[in-house]
Amino acid sequence: MKATTVPAYAKDRLVKGLVLASTYWGIDPDVILTKTRKRSVMNAKHSLRWYLISSNDITTSVVGTLTDCDHSNVVYSVKTFNNLSEFDPLFKGFKDLVNTQPIKSSELTIEGKIKSIL
8 A cells, every 4th residue: 555645854864864875785775665676775765665664643644655666665665674683783883873863753743843933
């Protein structure tokens, strides 16, 4: 299932995630969003989808729309990323990199925008 509408903050987060994943994995951002199944590209896709879901303000169907897949693929990617990050130092390194960067997801939500206006 794919979402029919995508919030603007989700598109902004996709751009940030693409830059982060492509830089970390050494893959061109355009290649990450293709249908290729090469292992190196799939590692970047799993990381990107996990990054998008990690803020808890974007649904799996919206992530599926952004990354051109179904919501079940997003669930599988997140599960795979979490499993691999327990044992694989590359995935753990990406997770640590994301967790050490300040993600201002509160500024991306409607409540955050209202608070910044007030």
